[in-house]
Amino acid sequence: MKSKSAIVIGAGMGGLTAAIHLAKQGLHVTVLEKNARPGGRCDRISREGHHFDTGPTLLVMPLLYESEFAALGTSIKERLDLQRVDPTYHLVFDNGSQLALTSDMKCLQEQLETFEPGSFQGLLRYMNEGHCHYHLGIEKLVQPDFRKASDFFKLSNLPLVQQVKPLKKHYANMSNYFDDPRLKAAFTFQDVYMGLSPFEAPATFSMMPYTELAHGVWYPKGGMYQVVEALMSLAREAGVEFVFNTTVEQISLNGKSARGVVVDGKLQEVDAVLANADLPYVYQNLLPQDNEAKKLERKRYSCSVISFFWGMDKPYETLPPHTLFLADDYRENFDSIIRDLDLPANPSLYIHAPTRLDSSMAPVGQDTLIAIVPVGHMSANGDQDWSAIRDQAREHVFRRLRTIGINDLEEHIKFEMNFTPLSWRKRYNLVKGSTHGLCHNLSQLGYFRPDNQHPHYRNLYFTGASTRPGTGMPTAMVSGRLSAQRILDDLKI
Numbered sequence: 001m002k003s004k005s006a007i008v009i010g011a012g013m014g015g016l017t018a019a020i021h022l023a024k025q026g027l028h029v030t031v032l033e034k035n036a037r038p039g040g041r042c043d044r045i046s047r048e049g050h051h052f053d054t055g056p057t058l059l060v061m062p063l064l065y066e067s068e069f070a071a072l073g074t075s076i077k078e079r080l081d082l083q084r085v086d087p088t089y090h091l092v093f094d095n096g097s098q099l100a101l102t103s104d105m106k107c108l109q110e111q112l113e114t115f116e117p118g119s120f121q122g123l124l125r126y127m128n129e130g131h132c133h134y135h136l137g138i139e140k141l142v143q144p145d146f147r148k149a150s151d152f153f154k155l156s157n158l159p160l161v162q163q164v165k166p167l168k169k170h171y172a173n174m175s176n177y178f179d180d181p182r183l184k185a186a187f188t189f190q191d192v193y194m195g196l197s198p199f200e201a202p203a204t205f206s207m208m209p210y211t212e213l214a215h216g217v218w219y220p221k222g223g224m225y226q227v228v229e230a231l232m233s234l235a236r237e238a239g240v241e242f243v244f245n246t247t248v249e250q251i252s253l254n255g256k257s258a259r260g261v262v263v264d265g266k267l268q269e270v271d272a273v274l275a276n277a278d279l280p281y282v283y284q285n286l287l288p289q290d291n292e293a294k295k296l297e298r299k300r301y302s303c304s305v306i307s308f309f310w311g312m313d314k315p316y317e318t319l320p321p322h323t324l325f326l327a328d329d330y331r332e333n334f335d336s337i338i339r340d341l342d343l344p345a346n347p348s349l350y351i352h353a354p355t356r357l358d359s360s361m362a363p364v365g366q367d368t369l370i371a372i373v374p375v376g377h378m379s380a381n382g383d384q385d386w387s388a389i390r391d392q393a394r395e396h397v398f399r400r401l402r403t404i405g406i407n408d409l410e411e412h413i414k415f416e417m418n419f420t421p422l423s424w425r426k427r428y429n430l431v432k433g434s435t436h437g438l439c440h441n442l443s444q445l446g447y448f449r450p451d452n453q454h455p456h457y458r459n460l461y462f463t464g465a466s467t468r469p470g471t472g473m474p475t476a477m478v479s480g481r482l483s484a485q486r487i488l489d490d491l492k493i
């Protein structure tokens, strides 16, 4: 008997994971990817012996990776050579004070007490809350497959309103633990990973600083792209077929179902279509413009970033692996990015020096640096001058580095590559250049996030950052597993 077939549009984290699950159950799976390589946003550029992870740089939520690799029949430790990054981040504040977030509790206590006497006790209480938010959040909001409203709106979920504080704002909630604004910033900045400001993010997101301290931030030898390589080897072992440099032009429909996809004007028919390309892009570009597409236009999108990738002709040994400059005007930063779609006047920013973790990321005696500056996403009227904004962002990075004694960076750049929101849109088809897709405000979280299955076309499915459960590499793996299970159930496999 001919085996059932599925086409996956896009070889991002969600698409790769789903493809492996489907192929392992005997489906004939073809992944069509517009780019020359797999990985999507988790991408890699190598030049002159310098290796750049152009998207994710932090392996966070290791327990989630472990359970998703286990679901694929393997273990993350078998597939990746992981090292814990400790301290995770070096935070630098405007007044020159610094804080190294470490799992060495004695060292952390000593540092925190210099910021605010008694704050270590506040941190312990905050971690306690984070523990609860993390475990309940993963169990009740991230892992479940909400196939119908009653899977979410059920009596046993009612206590969540108290337990994970979805109605309380994350930053406001911090006054239960700290007074010093620098500490409030140190344990809320992670909300930007969700595309949110801590002034509007639910307090539920204390799960992120909790997992970073409790379970660690990790780094795979060879860089984050090794996660993609690990999934690629699993996919090949399972018999998944890949076609790169191939853009799907349309999803072909027939009444209430998808017939297949159109590539180079030709229809490829299949039993199931799974779109890993960003969900709003799929609605706007691959499907007919109906009410669903219009509804998505009105949804909120996450911010974007301007990234600089520098090959340096000398090493910067004093620069730790993950440095974050956190601006005093914390609130104005988020307002400027999220409300005004702009670059803040004094932006918070992040520098990644992978060579501190793995010397093979740069030629001997040289360095590889990545700087990431969060900015607003593209506006509807296209009035942002991205070249000018990028140049301002670059100057802010140099200025910030001077405050920690790095004065000669500009002179030692051998080459630069950079991404603006226009690049994110062009490279990965991300609507508005939003690096995390649809944002994770309350009305776009959990059950309220777009489903992994199209509401009208029965055999059209979605996986990835803008669908359930949401953004992040391990979360995309959960998404891939959930969508694959829907397909298998519907095809009765």
Ligand SMILES: Cc1cc2nc3c(=O)[nH]c(=O)nc-3n(C[C@H](O)[C@H](O)[C@H](O)COP(=O)(O)OP(=O)(O)OC[C@H]3O[C@@H](n4cnc5c(N)ncnc54)[C@H](O)[C@@H]3O)c2cc1C
Pocket (backbone or CB within 6 Å): 009, 010, 011, 012, 013, 014, 015, 032, 033, 034, 035, 038, 039, 040, 041, 042, 054, 055, 056, 057, 058, 059, 060, 246, 247, 248, 249, 276, 277, 278, 305, 427, 428, 429, 435, 436, 463, 464, 465, 466, 470, 471, 472, 473, 474, 476
């Ligand atoms: C700058 C940045 C930093 C990040 N940092 C972290 C981090 O440190 N840790 C972390 O866990 N997460 C991080 N993330 C988030 C993480 O990268 C994403 O959530 C995750 O990789 C998204 O995977 P996805 O399954 O949605 O697929 P995507 O990455 O969106 O991939 C979709 C694929 O579909 C392809 N495609 C699109 N349209 C078509 C078409 N018409 N035909 C064929 N193919 C198509 C695209 O080329 C792409 O390869 C970061 C993201 C960014 C951008």
